[in-house]
Amino acid sequence: ENRFRGAIIYPPNCETKLYVWRKEWQAYLINRPTFDKIIYQNIADEVNIRFKESVIEIFREKGLWKIKTNRDIYYSKILVDDEGARYNIVRKLGLKPPGYRNILPAIQFEMSNVRDIDEDFVEIFFGEKWAPGFFGWIAPKDENKARVGLAVYRNFSPRKFLEKMVKHHPIASKKLSHAKIDKILGGIVVVNGPLKKTYGNHFLLIGDAGGFTKPTTGGGVVIGGKISEIAGEVVLKGVKENDFSEKMFREFEYRWRKRYGKNFIMMKLLRKIIYRLSDKSIDKLFLKLKESEGEELITKYGDIDEQKKLIYRSILYPKISIYALYLEMKSIFERPSKMF
Ligand SMILES: Cc1cc2nc3c(=O)[nH]c(=O)nc-3n(C[C@H](O)[C@H](O)[C@H](O)COP(=O)(O)OP(=O)(O)OC[C@H]3O[C@@H](n4cnc5c(N)ncnc54)[C@H](O)[C@@H]3O)c2cc1C
Structure with missing residues (x-):
């Protein structure tokens, strides 16, 4: 829907601002349902996707997974958990989900009639008083439409903080206080980094379920996608060798840690430093x-x-x-x- 050359980052008192940008495009604003639809269309011939069907329970039975949904029962040799930030299946698998300070409730308004924004730049607003535990953002869609959001620690209401930012933030309010809210979206931002263990006997975790988001920004589409590619390769190897043991799936964790492990450690450290x-x-x-x-x-x-x-x-x-x-x-x- 749009693309950005960089960001304008404001400290809590807004007395200065940092411009970080390059001539080349640095990030894209996507419509998530359309993005998911395109992925689906690309794989629809090869993959059997069931819509409006929820996994309710999982069991181990005779060396297989027995997966009970609201409609049916399935048997499978492998389970790849991509449930997002709910962590229900993660708990059933006996793994520990992220702590509550690393799973942040978030909210985003789609707004029109936004003023004084530069289409090429995302604006980021720091400050405990504006978004405790995270930051606020204005991501322009065009010259007068934008996605405006924030996340907060779990003991706060994201909606109240976003309304406060829209009305009272010294910079954001000038752009947003006359704007109209067209759509509201809620969600969870995961800033934990990968779980201690992301595989086991006959299963793997991918996406937010595995904690594969950047601890600094909560972004998981790109990094989560790249790590899912590794998962795909390891699962394929398992299928070829008919081996779905914990030992085989250890390769998944070994490979993503080797490629991205230090990035996660450094981003987690930076997050700890900033939010203290x-x-x-x-x-x-x-x-x-x-x-x-x-x-x-x-x-x-x-x-x-x-x-x-x-x-x-x-x-x-x-x-x-x-x-x-x-x-x-x-x-x-x-x-x-x-x-x-
Ligand atoms: C407000 C907000 C803004 C964000 N902005 C960005 C951004 O700018 N850039 C970025 O990279 N990331 C962003 N993220 C994070 C990004 O959305 C996630 O990292 C990404 O969607 C993770 O993908 P996923 O497939 O792991 O999980 P999800 O996209 O959450 O998908 C999980 C799916 O599993 C389904 N599911 C859950 N439980 C079950 C069950 N029991 N049975 C069947 N299905 C089930 C859910 O319905 C859902 O469809 C944002 C998040 C939020 C909340």
Whole structure:
């Protein structure tokens, strides 16, 4: 529906802003139902997809999975769980889902009559007072339509926070307070990173179910899709060798960890650092980034899908990393309760 060259990122007090962008397109705004439909059309001849059918219970029976749905019972040698952020099947498989601070309720308004937005840029709004535990966003669809959303920790109401952002945020409200809400969508953003174990005897986890989203942004379409490709290859190997044992599926975890493991670790670390800081500290960090070429650093090394490189580079950049460390130490003493 649209594409972006970069982002404009605001700290809680909005006294400065970071522009990070490249000439080339960096991200695409997609219509998720259409995207899913296109994928479905591409595989419809080869895959038997059942709509409006929910898995209710799973059992192991005579070396097979017995899968009970609201309509029927199926038997299968393999179970690939892609249930999203519900974690019902994950629990039934005996695995531990993410903790409640890493599963964030989210809301998004589709808005029209939005003012003063640049179609080529997503706008991001940080601040505990605006979106505790995450951030708010305006993702333009065109010059006067946008998707506007945020996620929050589970003890808060995302709707109340989004209404507050629309009406009272010093920057966002100027663009949104006259806009009309055309559609509302709710969901869950997963910021946990992959679960401790994502495979087992005769099963694999993919997508949000496996925690395959970026802990910094909750984005799981690209990285989740790439990891699902690995899952597909391992399952195919299992089918060829008629081996669906835990030992065979260990290869799935080995391969995704080898390719993306460090990225997940670094993104999780960055998330922990940022969301422990108070709004005042984030304001100071933004000023520091602005005055010490932080925008150039992010522009040069930032990659929306693989953020490891940027995080390594920032650590090697003492003007920023030592200051961030100082703010972090300060916050540990000032806000010990935030040490989750
Ligand atoms: C508001 C919001 C904005 C987001 N923005 C972005 C973004 O900009 N970029 C990005 O990359 N990611 C974004 N994400 C995250 C992204 O949506 C997910 O990472 C992605 O959809 C995960 O895909 P999935 O297939 O694992 O899960 P889902 O897309 O949740 O699909 C899981 C499916 O399983 C079905 N299901 C669940 N339980 C059962 C059952 N028992 N039986 C049968 N079916 C079942 C569900 O109905 C659903 O259709 C956003 C999320 C939210 C909430």
